[in-house]
Amino acid sequence: MTRNHFLKLIALALGGALMPLNATDERRRAPAFFVGHGSPMIGIEENDFTHSLKALGKMIPEPKAILVVSAHWTPPFYGVSVHHSPALMYDFFGFPEPLYQVQYPAPNAEFLCPQMEELFPNLLVKERALDHGAWTVLKHLYPNANVPVMQLGINRDLSLREHYEVGKKLQSLRDYGIMIIGSGNITHNLSRVDPDPDAPVREWAAAFDTYVKEAIESRDIDALIGFREAAPYAEIAHPTLEHYIPLLYVAGCMGEEDKSTFPYEGFSHGTLSMRNWLLYQ
Numbered sequence: 190m191t192r193n194h195f196l197k198l199i200a201l202a203l204g205g206a207l208m209p210l211n212a213t214d215e216r217r218r219a220p221a222f223f224v225g226h227g228s229p230m231i232g233i234e235e236n237d238f239t240h241s242l243k244a245l246g247k248m249i250p251e252p253k254a255i256l257v258v259s260a261h262w263t264p265p266f267y268g269v270s271v272h273h274s275p276a277l278m279y280d281f282f283g284f285p286e287p288l289y290q291v292q293y294p295a296p297n298a299e300f301l302c303p304q305m306e307e308l309f310p311n312l313l314v315k316e317r318a319l320d321h322g323a324w325t326v327l328k329h330l331y332p333n334a335n336v337p338v339m340q341l342g343i344n345r346d347l348s349l350r351e352h353y354e355v356g357k358k359l360q361s362l363r364d365y366g367i368m369i370i371g372s373g374n375i376t377h378n379l380s381r382v383d384p385d386p387d388a389p390v391r392e393w394a395a396a397f398d399t400y401v402k403e404a405i406e407s408r409d410i411d412a413l414i415g416f417r418e419a420a421p422y423a424e425i426a427h428p429t430l431e432h433y434i435p436l437l438y439v440a441g442c443m444g445e446e447d448k449s450t451f452p453y454e455g456f457s458h459g460t461l462s463m464r465n466w467l468l469y470q
Contacts, residue, residue: 219252219362221369221442223435223466224326226260227457228386229281232291232325238463241453242329249469253366254298254337256359259322260373260432267309268342270317271299278318293324298337301367305341308358315342322372343434349414352434356441369442371435375401375462376426388459393422398462401436405449405466413440436466443468 224242231239261280262270275294306312319327323340347355359369376394400420404412414437417423427433443449453465 217250218364218444218447218470219366219368220249221360221363221371221439221447221468223371223373223439225374225453225461225463225465226322226326226372227374227461227463229284229288229321229325232321232328233285233288238453238455238457239329241465242326243332245452245465245467246330246332249368249467251331252336252368254301254339255327255331255368255370256298256301256362257319257323257327257338257340257370257372258343258435258438259320259340260343260377260435261320261322262317262340262342263345263431264313264315264342265344265346266313266342267311267344268313268315269302269305270315270319270340270342271297271302272318273297273316274318276318277324278320280320291324291328293319293328293334295319295324295327295331295334296337298339300337301339301362304362304365305339308361323370326370326372341438343431345431349430349434349437353410353414353437353441356438358441359438360442360444363442363444369439371437371439373432373435375433375436375464376460377432378425378428378460380428381425381460383459386458390456391460393425394456394460394462396421397423397426398456398464401462402451402454402464405440408443410440413437439466439468444470446470 277293279289302314319338323338327338363369375398397420412419447468447470450467451464452467453463455463457463
């Protein structure tokens with residue numbers, strides 16, 4: 190018996206509890222959302238940024254599940270995570286003790302495995318706690334921790350265009366009420382971060398952020414994929430790519446009917462763009 194067949198039999202026995210995706214659902218396509226998550230401290234901070242996440246969670250329809258593409262999971266394969274424990278991954282060090290006490294006991298979205306395996310035939314399913322690219326954001330977006338969550342790893346062997354193509358595959362999930370979240374940062378260079386969270390914005394960070402904003406507004410996918418050749422200060426903004434790549438997954442999820450908005454625009458520590466980008470219908 191295959192794993193897919195086994196899951197479907199269990200779903201039938203439980204009245205469909207493990208297979209909630211239904212093409213007859215009369216609901217709007219779920220949003221896709223890129224979030225600049227910045228420092229892990231957002232997990233316990235109350236500021237304009239975290240307040241904007243709380244406001245957004247009240248504004249958009251509650252999804253059936255959330256699929257998170259986090260900058261903090263970059264395996265050399267196509268993989269999704271399931272978690273059978275409420276324990277979180279505190280994948281950082283040197284922060285205040287209250288940050289390590291945060292809990293976010295969201296249910297796992299294992300029922301998405303059959304659909305994900307159809308999209309990615311070589312998919313690996315891993316037992317893995319939610320990392321801070323997921324829970325620090327979700328804690329504010331859906332504070333009741335009632336929406337099932339799954340993470341999709343960033344396959345580090347892919348090109349930027351291939352990451353965008355993966356995002357295009359994920360677009361179909363939105364039609365079944367699955368919200369796609371890409372969690373990274375439009376600028377991310379920890380060697381240039383100012384210790385002062387309210388430090389003035391650096392010229393290079395502002396210029397790169399503007400480049401990405403304008404590419405999004407004009408739906409210039411080639412500009413987003415080819416940023417290393419075209420964007421100002423590209424090498425400074427992203428000495429490594431893992432925090433930029435989640436943006437390409439959200440870009441891939443963009444449909445012709447989608448509206449596009451930036452629920453939050455701003456910088457932290459002078460260099461970290463905290464810009465958020467929402468696609469909705």
